[in-house]
Amino acid sequence: MDPTxxxxxxxxxxxxxxQFACPAHTPVPHYIRLIAQQKYTDAYLVNWESNxxxxxxxxxxxxxxxxxxxxxxxxxxxxAICRLKRVAADFKDDVAxxxxxxxxxxxxxxxxxxxxxxxxTVARDLAPLGYALHLYDAEAKAxxxxxxxxxxxxxxxxxxxxxxxxxxxxxxxxHFNTYVDSLADILAKDYDAIFVGSGAPRGRDLPSLPGxxxxxxxxxxxxxxxxxxxxxxxxxxxxxxxxxxxGNTAMDCCRTSRRLGGDEVKVIVRSPYADMKASPWEKEDxxxxxxxxxxxxxxxxxxxxxxxLVAMLFDQVEAVYHEDGRRELKSTGEEPIRVDCDxxxxxxxxxxxxxxxxxxIGIDFSRWGLPILDPESLQSTLPRVFFGGDAAxxxxxxxxxxxxxxxxxxxxDLFCRGEDLSQRPAPFVNLMxxxxxxxEWSYDSETTDDARKIVPLVDLKEALNDRxxxxxxxxxxxxxxxxxxxxxNCDAQTVFEAGNCIECDACADICPTSCINFxxxxxxxxxxxxxxxxxxxxxxxxxxxxxxxxGRVLVKDEDMCLHCGLCAERCPTAAWDxxxxxYNVAKASPNLVRAT
Numbered sequence: 001m002d003p004t005x006x007x008x009x010x011x012x013x014x015x016x017x018x019q020f021a022c023p024a025h026t027p028v029p030h031y032i033r034l035i036a037q038q039k040y041t042d043a044y045l046v047n048w049e050s051n052x053x054x055x056x057x058x059x060x061x062x063x064x065x066x067x068x069x070x071x072x073x074x075x076x077x078x079x080a081i082c083r084l085k086r087v088a089a090d091f092k093d094d095v096a097x098x099x100x101x102x103x104x105x106x107x108x109x110x111x112x113x114x115x116x117x118x119x120x121t122v123a124r125d126l127a128p129l130g131y132a133l134h135l136y137d138a139e140a141k142a143x144x145x146x147x148x149x150x151x152x153x154x155x156x157x158x159x160x161x162x163x164x165x166x167x168x169x170x171x172x173x174x175h176f177n178t179y180v181d182s183l184a185d186i187l188a189k190d191y192d193a194i195f196v197g198s199g200a201p202r203g204r205d206l207p208s209l210p211g212x213x214x215x216x217x218x219x220x221x222x223x224x225x226x227x228x229x230x231x232x233x234x235x236x237x238x239x240x241x242x243x244x245x246x247g248n249t250a251m252d253c254c255r256t257s258r259r260l261g262g263d264e265v266k267v268i269v270r271s272p273y274a275d276m277k278a279s280p281w282e283k284e285d286x287x288x289x290x291x292x293x294x295x296x297x298x299x300x301x302x303x304x305x306x307x308x309l310v311a312m313l314f315d316q317v318e319a320v321y322h323e324d325g326r327r328e329l330k331s332t333g334e335e336p337i338r339v340d341c342d343x344x345x346x347x348x349x350x351x352x353x354x355x356x357x358x359x360x361i362g363i364d365f366s367r368w369g370l371p372i373l374d375p376e377s378l379q380s381t382l383p384r385v386f387f388g389g390d391a392a393x394x395x396x397x398x399x400x401x402x403x404x405x406x407x408x409x410x411x412x413d414l415f416c417r418g419e420d421l422s423q424r425p426a427p428f429v430n431l432m433x434x435x436x437x438x439x440e441w442s443y444d445s446e447t448t449d450d451a452r453k454i455v456p457l458v459d460l461k462e463a464l465n466d467r468x469x470x471x472x473x474x475x476x477x478x479x480x481x482x483x484x485x486x487x488x489n490c491d492a493q494t495v496f497e498a499g500n501c502i503e504c505d506a507c508a509d510i511c512p513t514s515c516i517n518f519x520x521x522x523x524x525x526x527x528x529x530x531x532x533x534x535x536x537x538x539x540x541x542x543x544x545x546x547x548x549x550x551g552r553v554l555v556k557d558e559d560m561c562l563h564c565g566l567c568a569e570r571c572p573t574a575a576w577d578x579x580x581x582x583y584n585v586a587k588a589s590p591n592l593v594r595a596t
Contacts, residue, residue: 001521001522001523001524001527001542001544002544003544003545003546003547003553004541004543004544004545006495006543009426009427009429009583011541012431012491012493012581012583013025013427013581013583014540014541014558015490015493015540015541015558015561015581016028016029016490016491016581016583017068017069017070017490017540018065018066018068018069018070018079018081018490019065019491019583020068021064021065021067021068022050022051022064022065022399023064023399023400023402023403024050024051024399024402024403024406024585025050025403025583025584025585026046026047026050026051026065027046027050027491027582027583027584028065028081028487029487029488029489029490029491029492030046030491030582031043031046031047031084031085031088032079032081032084032484032487033443033444033484033487033489034046034088035084035087035088035480035481035484036444036481036484036485036487038091038477038481040087040088040090040091040092040093041092041093041095041098043087043088043092044088044089044092044095045095045098047085047088047089048095048099048166049584049587050402050584050585051085051399051402052117052120052121052124052163052167052402052405053117053146053163053398053402054085054086054088054089054163055086055089055090055159055162055163056146056155056159056160056163056398057082057085057398057399058082058083058084058085058086058087058088058089058090059086059154059155059159059472060146060150060154060155060398061082061085061397061398061399062248062279062397062398062399063081063082063279064399065081065082066078066079066080066081066082069081070488070490070562070563071486071487071488073559073560074513074562076449076451076452076486077451077452078452079452079483079484079486079487080452080453080455080475080483083455083472083474083475083483084475084480084483084484086474086475087474087475087477087480089159090474091477095166096166096169099166099170100127100128100170100589101127101128101170101171102127102128102130102170102171103127103128103129103130104130105130105132106129106130106131107130108130108131108132108192108193108416109131109132109133109134109190109191109192110122110126110131110132110133110134110191110192110193110194110195110412110416111134111136111186111189111191111193111194111195112133112134112135112136112172112194112195112197113136113180113183113186113194113195113196113197113198114136114137114144114196114197114198114199114389114391115135115136115137115139115141115142115143115144115174115176115197116142116143116144116145116146116197116198116199116389116390116401117144117146117197117389117398117401117402117405118195118197118388118389118390118391118392118401118402118404118405118408119135119142119144119195119197119388119389119405120135120142120143120144120164120167120168120405121388121401121402121404121405121406121409122195122197122388122405122408122409122412123135123167123168123170123172124166124167124170124405124409124589125405125406125409125410125413125587125588125589126409126412126413126588126589127167127170127171127172127589128170128589129413129588129589131412131413131416132173133171133172133173134172134173134175134191135168135172135173135174135175136175136178136180136186137174137175137176137178138177138178138179138180139176139177139231140176140177141161141164141176142164142167142168142174142176143160143164144197144199144389145199145223145390146160146164146398147160147230148223148226148227148230148231149223149226149227149230149249149252150252151226151229151230151252151255151256151467152230152467152468152470153255153256153259153463153466153467153468153469153470153471154252154470154471154472156468156470157468180198180356181355181356182356182358183196183356183357183358183361183363183385184358184361187361187385191384192384192416193384193385193386193412193415193416194384194385194386195385195386195387195388195408195412196371196385196386196387196388196391197387197388197389197391197401197404197405198354198391199389199390199391200350200351200352200353200390200391200394200395201223201350201352201353202350202351202352202353203221203222203223203224203346203347203348203349203350203351204221204346204348204349204350204351205221205346206244206299206346206348209299209300209301209302210300210301210302211301211302211303211304211309212302214302214304214307214309215302215304215308215309215344217309218238218308218309218342218343218344219302219309219343219344219346220343220344220345220346221345221346222243222245222249222250222252222253222345222346222347222348223249223347223350225253225345226249226252226253226256229256229260229467234260235260236260236261237257237260237261237262237342237343238261238262238341238342238343239261239262239263239264239342240262240263240264240340240341240342240343241254241257241262241264241265241266241341241342241343241344241345242266242268242312242339242341242343242344242345243257243265243266243267243268243344243345243347244268244269244299244344244345244346244347244348245267245269245346245347245348245349246267246269246270246271246275246276246277246278246293246295247276247277247278247347247348247349248277248278248279248282249347249350250267250269250278250345250347250348251267251278251282251283251285251286253345253347254266254267254286254291254345255285255286255289255291256467257343257345258289258290258291258464259463259464259465259466259467260467262343265291266291266292266293266294266339267286267291267292267293267294268294268297268299268312268314268339269293269294269295269296269297270295270296270297270298270299270317270329271295271296271319271327271329272295272296272319273293273295275319275327276293276295285471288457288460289460289463289464294339296316296317296318296319296329297314297315297316297317297337298314298315298317298329298331299312299313299314300312300313300314300315300336301313301336302344303338309341309342309343309344310340310341311338311339311340311341312338312339312341312344313336313337313338314336314337314338314339315331315336315337316331316332316334316337317329317330317331317332318330318332349395350390350394350395351369351394352369352370352390352391352394353369354369354371354391361382362381362382363380363381363382363385364380364381368394370392370393370394371387371391371392373386373387373392373393374421376407376421376422376424377407377408377411377414377421377422378392378404378407378408378411379411379415379421383415384415386408386411386412387404387408388401388404388405388407388408389401389404389405392404406585406587406588409587409588409589410424410425410586410587410588412588413588424586425586426586427583427584427585427586428582428583428584428586429581429582429583429584430580430581430582431493431495431579431580431581431582432579432580433577433578433579433580434492434578434579434580435568435577435578439569441492441565441578442580443489443492443580444485444489445489445492445563445564445565445578446564447488447512447562447564448485448486450482450483450485450486452483452486453475453479453482453483455472455473455474455475456472456473456474457471457472457473458470458471458473488562488563488564489563490563491580491581491582491583492563492565492578492579492580492581493563493578493579493580493581494556494561494563494565494567494568494576494577494578495576495577495578495579496543496545496554496556496575496576497574497575497576497577498545498546498547498548498554498575499546500573500574500575501545501548501549501554501573501575502549502572502573502575503518503548503549503550503552504572505518506570506571506572507566507567507570507571507575507576508532509570510566510567510570511566511567512562512564512566513533513560513561513562514532514533514560515531515533515556515557515558515559515560515561516554516555516556516567517531517532517554517555517556517557518548518552518553518554518555519531519552519553519555520551520552520553521544521547521552521553524542527542527544527555528542531555531557533557533560535557535559535560537559540557540558540559541558542555542556542557542558543555543556543558563578565578
């Protein structure tokens with residue numbers, strides 16, 4: 001193998017697994033260390049630059065960072081990254097004066113369609129550059145699906161209002177209670193660019209299922225029903241409720257139903273329990289609240305008696321998995337299973353809907369109804385129209401919408417300045433030694449073995465009696481410190497200088513995971529197989545040094561390294577050093593938070 005090019009910022013970025021897995025590439029270990037130091041405001045600001053909504057995401061994020069956490073590869077639960085984010089939000093000081101303000105007007109005007117996380121991120125990034133930003137939303141407040149589809153017992157309105165307010169206070173002109181029914185009309189207003197962040201607003205239905213039309217009064221589309229609850233249009237539901245679907249929306253529907261009078265709420269899903277799309281913790285929360293999840297049941301019929309919905313019939317199935325990975329649900333051949341109900345909530349997915357975009361204005365769509373976009377710039381086939389969030393590629397999550405917003409803001413800024421959209425700005429990168437003495441580093445390098453802390457909950461009976469009472473209490477400062485100390489500081493990189501190495505093998509001897517090897521070079525697959533511990537995770541790189549004096553190379557499996565610094569402490573020639581790597585994706589906004 002060729003020597004590893006550690007000058008490429010993406011090499012060490014990939015080693016910081018949690019940050020690399022985050023769509024917005026939040027510098028996770030950096031803010032976790034700040035939390036351990038009780039620098040909550042600094043931790044919040046580091047978060048805010050990347051993900052815009054730390055308080056919201058600290059409660060509701062889908063947590064792509066946590067499955068990637070290195071803790072999970074040493075037979076432990078991953079660090080509670082998401083809930084530590086909430087700690088920063090809960091204990092921060094007033095940050096309003098530390099946030100960027102609207103810049104001097106540059107004469108450019110941007111329309112933002114939809115007030116969700118993608119549009120708000122675009123506004124946050126472009127306001128300091130002097131753009132006039134006009135946000136259109138059909139509701140009375142901004143927030144999009146964060147406001148309409150996430151129940152208040154998971155996300156208090158005060159938290160959402162605060163973080164949405166930080167953006168709206170940057171001089172955004174709001175056009176609330178305004179449903180955009182024609183993109184042509186918006187184009188005629190001479191905006192320099194338009195960003196579409198209207199989400200995926202249409203919930204899927206089961207229109208062909210027998211009894212669907214006759215029972216319509218008691219059958220509700222999940223996302224629409226959640227919105228009606230959020231805006232106080234609905235305040236009750238029947239005693240017996242069936243929720244169809246296995247995603248996070250279904251979990252929100254069933255838990256909300258329990259709070260609105262549903263005594264017998266059941267989630268019924270086609271797939272096996274393990275294949276459900278809902279996050280594991282979302283399923284656990286539903287079960288904790290006494291809601292059974294019945295898997296491997298396919299809806300057959302809505303049973304209507306005397307003009308009223310009384311039950312549903314289901315076909316029991318089993319999953320058969322084929323060699324190509326395809327899953328097939330086969331009926332077990334048993335009699336249909338009847339489940340009595342008063343109401344049914346359908347939460348089987350969402351679709352994009354653009355009835356307001358005319359077909360003759362130059363925006364092309366795929367056969368799935370999605371806009372055809374440049375995947376990097378998010379520019380549509382009509383050059384001054386950009387998309388992001390669920391409106392771009394279909395339903396995802398808040399943090400993905402935020403990532404789209406950052407990318408689109410860069411694109412819009414380049415477009416308005418007449419520059420090439422493919423020439424993306426480079427990330428901000430820093431790499432600095434952490435050595436303070438022979439056996440001392442400027443960060444806590446000790447590897448603890450504490451178990452993951454569990455977030456405390458309010459009393460179950462109290463929670464189920466109050467639709468807006470937040471269920472999770474969050475970590476207190478002491479618990480947050482213990483949990484933060486579980487972080488392995490994966491951004492403290494082991495940097496190797498081949499010219500200083502005398503090949504004494506001391507680093508290999510002391511390495512607790514045997515991830516350091518001195519060996520002959522070779523092809524990657526063969527080299528991976530003959531390390532002391534074979535490097536089997538092909539998604540993570542192996543580091544290969546320059547050729548050493550004996551003709552061997554040093555090879556380190558980046559997947560198993562604990563970043564403990566023992567190699568650097570033990571090395572007699574300082575061939576190893578622990579250097580803190582800071583990576584921040586380029587944004588359109590100037591003067592945002594940098595590493596401290």
